[in-house]
Amino acid sequence: MTLNGDHLDRREALRLIAGGLGGAALGASCAPTTGAASLLPSVAAAPIETVRIGFVGVGGQGTAHVENLLRIEGCVIKAVDDIVPEKVARIQDMVEQAGFPRPTGYSRGPTDFVRMCETEDLDLVFNATPWEWHVPICLAAMRSGKHTATEVPAAYTVDDCWALVESAEKHGKHCVMMENCNYDRMEMMVFNMVRQGVFGEILHAEGGYLHDLRSVKFSNEGEGLWRRAHSMKRNGNLYPTHGLGPVANCMDINRGDRFASLVSMSSPSRGLQLYAREHFPDGSPERQEQYVLGDVNLSLIKTATGRTICVSHETNLPRPYSRVHVVQGTRGLFQGYPHRVYIEGRSKPDAWDPAETYLAEFDHPLWKQMEEKSRGAGHGGMDFLEDYRLIKCLREGLPTDMNVYDAAALSVVTPLSEWSVAHGGRPAEFPDFTRGRWKTSPRLGIVTA
Numbered sequence: 001m002t003l004n005g006d007h008l009d010r011r012e013a014l015r016l017i018a019g020g021l022g023g024a025a026l027g028a029s030c031a032p033t034t035g036a037a038s039l040l041p042s043v044a045a046a047p048i049e050t051v052r053i054g055f056v057g058v059g060g061q062g063t064a065h066v067e068n069l070l071r072i073e074g075c076v077i078k079a080v081d082d083i084v085p086e087k088v089a090r091i092q093d094m095v096e097q098a099g100f101p102r103p104t105g106y107s108r109g110p111t112d113f114v115r116m117c118e119t120e121d122l123d124l125v126f127n128a129t130p131w132e133w134h135v136p137i138c139l140a141a142m143r144s145g146k147h148t149a150t151e152v153p154a155a156y157t158v159d160d161c162w163a164l165v166e167s168a169e170k171h172g173k174h175c176v177m178m179e180n181c182n183y184d185r186m187e188m189m190v191f192n193m194v195r196q197g198v199f200g201e202i203l204h205a206e207g208g209y210l211h212d213l214r215s216v217k218f219s220n221e222g223e224g225l226w227r228r229a230h231s232m233k234r235n236g237n238l239y240p241t242h243g244l245g246p247v248a249n250c251m252d253i254n255r256g257d258r259f260a261s262l263v264s265m266s267s268p269s270r271g272l273q274l275y276a277r278e279h280f281p282d283g284s285p286e287r288q289e290q291y292v293l294g295d296v297n298l299s300l301i302k303t304a305t306g307r308t309i310c311v312s313h314e315t316n317l318p319r320p321y322s323r324v325h326v327v328q329g330t331r332g333l334f335q336g337y338p339h340r341v342y343i344e345g346r347s348k349p350d351a352w353d354p355a356e357t358y359l360a361e362f363d364h365p366l367w368k369q370m371e372e373k374s375r376g377a378g379h380g381g382m383d384f385l386e387d388y389r390l391i392k393c394l395r396e397g398l399p400t401d402m403n404v405y406d407a408a409a410l411s412v413v414t415p416l417s418e419w420s421v422a423h424g425g426r427p428a429e430f431p432d433f434t435r436g437r438w439k440t441s442p443r444l445g446i447v448t449a
Contacts, residue, residue: 012111013111017143053069054077054113054124054126056129056137057133059128062127070100071384072391074391079122081113085105113125117143117146118140122146127149134151141173142170149177150177152242156415161411164407164408168404169404174400176402177241182245196362202327207309240313240410241413243325244410253438261430262417264416264421266293273291295317312324320337325337367385405433
């Protein structure tokens, strides 16, 4: 269950990939190379009539993506890779039963995705694997001339964030982090309200991932096979992008502003130890484990223009689910969990309005158009919307809603928070993955179906 064995396999995968990269991306660091060959990740690629997909990692979330993609016009799953052969066969059967040709299966071991990327004629390699495999798979895909999409976070070291950026620029391929919370109905309504100036000038935001994962982390399947191991070795905000992605869009991060610095601190670690004592018998391995992840982590970000963002992480304590989600401006604010709105001059003084009362006026056009098609999909339909938008952008040659610079900026919160916690809350500076282009990059628009 520990990271050690997987880490060795990951190093082997990176070694295999490095043979074709000439060392460029794998040598990335906080001092990046200059003169990138392409700015494609922030603009558009040539349109693709039918997006041919290779899918890596078909556990719970991976299977949900496959089910969505089988319902989206203009794409086909041509190959599937997983370390469990039975999971590969299950997806092959699912694709066939949906009326498509049976995809090629890959299951020779943890690095078989390299063979898939090198031999299959694909347009997109999509992965929903444990965190440590996101970067090797993305690098293998781009080196082989494929666009790539990954579950969150895209990376969890500074060097790996730079590796994704430099590989995308070198090979001229999209590298998209699939942040589904950007497509939640309330988050998209708030983005629409921000674009229409309802809250005035946006000055502050808050986001988080507050989710009791104790039973998940101690499970004998799924994320329980790997996620708890990170709690043994790392202390910081290990999962920042769900809460941070939607507010970053509202604050034009990488498109007029950027994350500049961060300070982070963690509470003591108690939750997993207590859970193990209460759920496992004396002498069990689980009761002998040691954890370093603070049960509550708070990270405060300052942007280049002086605005503030508070990002929280809490997965080891009993609590109801929340992503916090606050967007505050000079004329009012939205506050999530429960969802409510206050707008000066429109709301009653000192009184919240239920957020649902604003849907009729400010519901995002994408939700209005796609509500029926997304019904029944994972996480209330937002998973379907993110998959739909990715395929639409690739088919029409449009810029993707998120690009590699967003993937790096959101993901790098994790290693910076770990460093700040380890150094007593000292400030950590964000790398500028755009190398100054954030000043002139266009804002995100109100996208449609």
